[in-house]
Amino acid sequence: MTALRWTAATALALSLAACGGSDAVRDTGPNPELPAIQQSLVPTIKIASPAGWEGALPTVPDGFTIVPLATDLRIPRQMLVLPNGDLLVAEGRGGNAPKLRPKDVIAGYIKALGNTQVEGGDRLTLLRDADGDGTPEVRTVFIDGLDAPYGLAFVDGALYVANQDALLRFPYTDGQTAIPRSTAVEVTKLPSQVNHHWTKSLAASADGTKLYVGIGSNSNVGERGMAIEEERAVVWEIDRATGARRTYASGIRNPTALAINPWTNGLWAVVNERDEIGPNLVPDYLTSVQPGAFYGWPWSYWGKNVDPRPRPERPDMIARAIAPDYALGAHVAALGLTFVGNGALGAGYGDGAFVGQHGSWNRSDLSGYKVSWVPFANGRPAGEQQDFVTGFLVDGKARGRPVGVTFHAPTRALYIADDLSNTIWRVTPSAAPQAPAAAPS
Amino acid sequence: MPPRTLRTGLHPVHAILLSFPVALFPAGLASDIAYLNSAEIQWSNLSQWAITGALIFGAIVAIWAAIDALRSRDRSLHRGPMLYFVLVAAMWVLGLINAFKHSQDAWSSVGTTGLLLSILCTALALAAAWIAHADAGRTTVPAGEPA
Numbered sequence: 001m002t003a004l005r006w007t008a009a010t011a012l013a014l015s016l017a018a019c020g021g022s023d024a025v026r027d028t029g030p031n032p033e034l035p036a037i038q039q040s041l042v043p044t045i046k047i048a049s050p051a052g053w054e055g056a057l058p059t060v061p062d063g064f065t066i067v068p069l070a071t072d073l074r075i076p077r078q079m080l081v082l083p084n085g086d087l088l089v090a091e092g093r094g095g096n097a098p099k100l101r102p103k104d105v106i107a108g109y110i111k112a113l114g115n116t117q118v119e120g121g122d123r124l125t126l127l128r129d130a131d132g133d134g135t136p137e138v139r140t141v142f143i144d145g146l147d148a149p150y151g152l153a154f155v156d157g158a159l160y161v162a163n164q165d166a167l168l169r170f171p172y173t174d175g176q177t178a179i180p181r182s183t184a185v186e187v188t189k190l191p192s193q194v195n196h197h198w199t200k201s202l203a204a205s206a207d208g209t210k211l212y213v214g215i216g217s218n219s220n221v222g223e224r225g226m227a228i229e230e231e232r233a234v235v236w237e238i239d240r241a242t243g244a245r246r247t248y249a250s251g252i253r254n255p256t257a258l259a260i261n262p263w264t265n266g267l268w269a270v271v272n273e274r275d276e277i278g279p280n281l282v283p284d285y286l287t288s289v290q291p292g293a294f295y296g297w298p299w300s301y302w303g304k305n306v307d308p309r310p311r312p313e314r315p316d317m318i319a320r321a322i323a324p325d326y327a328l329g330a331h332v333a334a335l336g337l338t339f340v341g342n343g344a345l346g347a348g349y350g351d352g353a354f355v356g357q358h359g360s361w362n363r364s365d366l367s368g369y370k371v372s373w374v375p376f377a378n379g380r381p382a383g384e385q386q387d388f389v390t391g392f393l394v395d396g397k398a399r400g401r402p403v404g405v406t407f408h409a410p411t412r413a414l415y416i417a418d419d420l421s422n423t424i425w426r427v428t429p430s431a432a433p434q435a436p437a438a439a440p441s
Numbered sequence: 442m443p444p445r446t447l448r449t450g451l452h453p454v455h456a457i458l459l460s461f462p463v464a465l466f467p468a469g470l471a472s473d474i475a476y477l478n479s480a481e482i483q484w485s486n487l488s489q490w491a492i493t494g495a496l497i498f499g500a501i502v503a504i505w506a507a508i509d510a511l512r513s514r515d516r517s518l519h520r521g522p523m524l525y526f527v528l529v530a531a532m533w534v535l536g537l538i539n540a541f542k543h544s545q546d547a548w549s550s551v552g553t554t555g556l557l558l559s560i561l562c563t564a565l566a567l568a569a570a571w572i573a574h575a576d577a578g579r580t581t582v583p584a585g586e587p588a
Binding site for chain 1: 480481482483485486489490493538540541542544545546547548549550
């Protein structure tokens with residue numbers, strides 16, 4: 001086992017606090033167990049060191065096939081399928097948070113050991129696999145010269161790209177394989193000072209009139225000061241016609257992926273919660289994003305559970321906090337969300353959501369590092385989260401780390417962006433469909 | 442053979458190194474107090490760098506003190522090089538714990554525990570310096586005579 005564990009023997013020997021083990025706490029589902037806060041003197045940091053695939057493939061359930069659709073990308077994050085079936089991949093790495101204290105220097109170095117050494121592409125790549133054989137006939141740099149692009153949306157002939165500092169709109173004509181950067185129109189600037197959590201997730205409302213942007217917090221729990229948390233840990237709603245925006249939800253620590261629930265047409269998100277209060281706190285979550293709602297960050301978690309770290313205390317804010325819908329597990333780093341409706345995948349994967357889990361650093365037994373399936377009924381999570389794609393971890397080493405997940409109903413393909421092996425994986429049912437699959441609404 | 446004198450104070454380089462924890466631990470204590478009074482995170486950040494600086498220079502001081510203590514004929518824990526070493530070592534170990542404590546986020550970076558550790562580190566640094574410099578300029582003992 002070569003996974004790196006950073007501990008200070010002297011400090012542990014003095015054992016001012018326990019740390020590490022996660023025991024068997026149920027930290028998934030609508031009512032997760034929330035154990036007492038454990039603050040360890042030395043944060044538990046365990047990073048799975050990277051390993052190559054060496055021809056191996058991730059593991060998928062019986063009846064499914066996985067292939068690497070594209071490799072040698074430059075840090076693929078989120079994806080979008082255009083109306084003609086072309087797949088766009090946003091590539092890049094953002095953030096410019098200054099190192100303010102010794103911990104930033106040390107922890108930053110250790111966490112970087114678990115990431116790719118490739119330089120971010122700051123571009124979109126287009127993949128066209130019209131015959132569906134798993135080998136794209138066309139692969140082009142679709143838009144170059146971007147700044148850590150992440151969220152993507154397509155509405156009514158316009159492609160929206162969320163850079164780490166601005167939302168851009170590009171005119172698109174069906175079949176295009178490249179768009180000049182110069183054709184971009186800036187819809188609005190996005191909060192980008194410090195950009196501790198730099199990813200700007202994006203989704204368009206079902207009727208196409210609104211765009212939603214997920215904007216992560218500028219710290220774990222306010223330790224960079226609350227002044228720079230203005231308009232952070234929020235979801236913005238932007239009127240597509242006028243560019244006017246409002247804060248749609250707040251206290252939502254790091255909403256890394258947004259998607260429209262196909263049954264309710266409501267906005268849903270996966271959200272990364274805070275670190276360093278124990279291996280089972282706080283669960284990352286999947287939730288409907290209620291307009292006007294406050295989800296607690298930084299003062300409380302999972303509703304009104306008080307976090308003692310942020311000061312000044314704000315009981316008035318904690319009183320407003322609501323709990324999210326569904327826990328995905330602590331520290332799993334959920335970064336991808338896509339819905340499957342109308343029984344499109346059949347056999348056990350009829351209605352639900354796929355969640356890409358990048359994987360943990362802040363617990364001794366690694367969590368995440370997989371794509372999970374959350375079954376839905378009546379437009380809400382119904383049942384246990386299950387593993388869908390695994391095999392990213394082998395012997396404590398990471399061969400890949402899933403980020404964005406995108407399901408394309410017409411081809412019944414699930415695309416997975418892997419930002420460690422810089423690969424796009426495609427999962428499809430092995431057998432031909434009995435009847436043409438109906439696209440979700 | 443010309444008469445020699447035994448130096449009772451610290452080597453000048455050792456004294457200069459010791460001055461860093463003597464200055465930086467109290468500086469960290471002051472910025473801890475400022476943080477607890479204001480919740481302004483920059484004061485906590487300042488404490489963290491002050492403690493880190495104290496530890497870096499304090500490490501060399503502790504090693505030097507250990508060597509002096511081992512070479513000394515006076516093994517009493519109540520005075521001299523051994524007492525000095527114990528104070529410096531305790532200061533450094535508590536300083537390391539304090540550095541980890543201060544690496545926690547927001548209020549947890551200081552809180553009651555961090556403040557207490559900073560007070561202890563400050564007291565130990567000052568006590569070590571007092572022991573080290575107490576004899577400075579006071580006596581020289583002719584070599585070859587019973588001390």
